[in-house]
Amino acid sequence: HYPWELTPSGYTYTSKTYQFDDLESIPGLKEERDHWGKDTFLVRQGFQRHLMQIGYLDHLLGELFDRMQAAGTWDRSLFVVAADHGVSFLPNQTRRGSTLKNLNEIYRVPFFLKIPGQEQGVVRDDVVTLLDLMPTLVDELEIKIDWAFDGRPLLGDSQPPLGRPFVENPGDHVPPTLDGLLDVTRRNTALFNQVDKGWLGVAAVGEYGNLVGHPVSELGSNWLRNFNWTIDQSSDFEQVDFSSGYVPILLTGRMSVPTGMSAPGEVLIAVNNIVAGVGGGFVCQQTECQFSALLTEELIHEGRNSITAFVSSEPSQPLSSKSLALP
DSSP states (O other): OOSOOBOTTSOBOOOTTOOSSSTTOOTTEETTTTEEOSOHHHHHHHHHHHHHHHHHHHHHHHHHHHHHHHHTOSTTOOEEEEOSOOOOOOTTSBSSSOOTTTHHHHTOOOEEEEOTTOOSOOOOOSOOOGGGHHHHHHHHTTOOOOOOOSSOOSSSSOOOOSOOOOOSSTTOOOOSSSHHHHHHHHHHHHHSOOGGGTTHHHHOOSTTGGGTTSBGGGSOTTEEOOSOEEETTHHHHHSBOGGGTBOOOEEEEEEEOOTTOOOOSOEEEEETTEEEEEEEEEEEETTEEEEEEEEOGGGOOSBOOOEEEEEESSOOOOOOGGGGSOO
16 A cells, blocks of 8 residues: 555665655655656656565465464455555556546456365456455355345355446446456566566566666676766665664665766666666756666665666667556
């Protein structure tokens, strides 16, 4: 849930050195935090932050399942994981409000249900809404009530309705097929195409994302490091203390564009001589540019960490608005 500020391990990464409006602000969000701007880098960075916090939720669910199994309550439990709404990551679109372009991100939500004694999972492709959750629980637990439900029990022989009303905006309609959802999946796969790298792959994005996780010694001669740059979190990297619950993976800072270069599309950030993330979202005045970067937590260690930035001397290909648009 917004604000996204937790790593998959549960560390926070916003602090008093966070140089935006306030600790709950997200770079790229405008209009009372509910409308994305046109900067595709910052929209993608918001998506990265969202994914990392989902990673921590997944970690917590795993701990809960383990404790229930240890206590002997898992087999006889009825367990539900669901979301009340989705969230959209499209430039120039709302984060939560539904539009014709983001319906498949706002209305499609995860819904997992484990019934007592269930040992094998199955997939149902019925038309389902969260209105079906309560009648399903009542029916499965054999609770006697005289309520009239708008939804239906999902585990019996009830038939899916031909359609369901939507209450966000008049005229909203989620198509009965999964084509739109598959389009979103293809778009996200293109954004995060290095899933084999685990959580490091969430940081391995953009034109140079394939370099994340590699030693800086593997960077070619076209990567420049001798330019002026500063970050607001420099003191945090001098003494990282994991016991504090804080790890500095979100950087904000400024850099001077090397002579003869325009503002780079993206910049590589290395931690302890390993490429750890990609910076961008540049706002420039003359030769000085403000930027932000999200790093992978697994490359940061206790104590002092060295931070280095690299820009390519070759013409860059900044993100275009099409890179976050649905096909």
